[in-house]
Amino acid sequence: MNLESPRSRYQQVADDLRDAIKRGDHPPGSTLPSQPELARRYGLNQTSINRAIAVLRAEGLVRVEHGRGAYVQEIPTVKRVRRIDKEHRPHTGSSAYAEEMRKSGLTPRTELVRVDTVIPPAEIAELFGLGETERTLIRHRHMFAEDVPLQIATSYIPMSYAGSTDLALPDTGPTGIYSRLAERGHEPVRFTEEIEVRAPDPAEARFLRISEGQPVFEVLRVAIDAQDRPVEACVNILAALQWRLSYSWRQEP
Amino acid sequence: MNLESPRSRYQQVADDLRDAIKRGDHPPGSTLPSQPELARRYGLNQTSINRAIAVLRAEGLVRVEHGRGAYVQEIPTVKRVRRIDKEHRPHTGSSAYAEEMRKSGLTPRTELVRVDTVIPPAEIAELFGLGETERTLIRHRHMFAEDVPLQIATSYIPMSYAGSTDLALPDTGPTGIYSRLAERGHEPVRFTEEIEVRAPDPAEARFLRISEGQPVFEVLRVAIDAQDRPVEACVNILAALQWRLSYSWRQEP
DNA sequence: TAGTGGTCTAGACCACTGC
């Protein structure tokens, strides 16, 4: 521990632990030494050690379980692919999400938390050009892989396109929804995805099992029909440090 | 200040300040009250206040300048667009980056920091299928808008495609590079972008003027030619909390 | 110089886990 360094001591501890993890001294799934133990080793106060570990938490390198210890993250970096060129998504019954999970060798599971009609958030209402009292169908889902929570999905469809909540039952994923929208003459032909990173709200952090300091992706996908009307909007929330988003396209000459 | 709350005091202070900022009590560009002042108001220790402000920093809501104060961020959320459907990028001489900035009403500026030949990082070498001693052309650029640093771009091209560093001079942005690759028979026809979020290294944090706790986007764009060979890889680093990435495509029926 | 934020300590207490 270099006391003269311009780098603060807790940062040096964080750097040291980070290096140790990357070297494999603390393999994924194992716990770091306890804070009092680290304090002893580095000759520092527990408060400083706690702060060093907060740095590693913010980086997604460790996950702390109160009363148990600081676990080295088993880097479950998942790849989420939007393939946009010719080889498009197959028309199987299963969702793109399920396809992606299976490709990664994981068992997907989706829990349909809520189907209802609501007055949507302002951003969504504006997108659809809805008045303040107009309602949308809402589908709120929790998605898992191997029982690990991975993603929150909330989809909105204006009632004028949806007709009734029956559209969403049983839960069939977006593919099913799109087929039913197509039957009603609102087949999506164009999509946009907007990606934002922000701090999670407490509920999101709890579900995704991350601390409130860790960023999440908020991906807004909008499906647009041939008349250029947005017919569905879907908000996905993912732990940003555990995902890699991928897009692929062919440049038209 | 609710001392009995399960929510810790520094979190309550952070919540309170966050609400005040969103209400407009502390407009963008202004400073928060000093830490000793806040400590007095909330009846807490300065250490706790400091911690509360660390939360807001991690969220990108405030930017702290040592010795000066904690400034409320003038949320310069920039939109970076990949338009993938028919109306493709115009073949003007200027880069996609410059186009995007002008669309947002900002004056772009690019600084060519370095043009050289190097042995690339392992990830890049693997992508190109290069041996451990094979070199690539490297173009390292810093990009600004209104003199605010916005983006770091590092592009790699295997020497077998580039021929010499002349390819990169003068700096013309990717469009120019792609034209010259086309002249050499390696016109890119397909692209992939992979988006990751991670903690910045100290140099990146310093250049982007963010604290080390704030996440950055690492966007890896790979250009692929008609023979399915990757011919260029470009790594972009952006402050994740200040950007919104946007993709748009047409679904083939 | 005075005012700002950043770090550190010693010691305390609490909440949670698991035996």
Added chain:
DNA sequence: CAGTGGTCTAGACCACTAA
């Protein structure tokens, strides 16, 4: 119960900024 992490304080000192 002992061991874990989480929070808080009082007080101190440092580094940076601005007058």
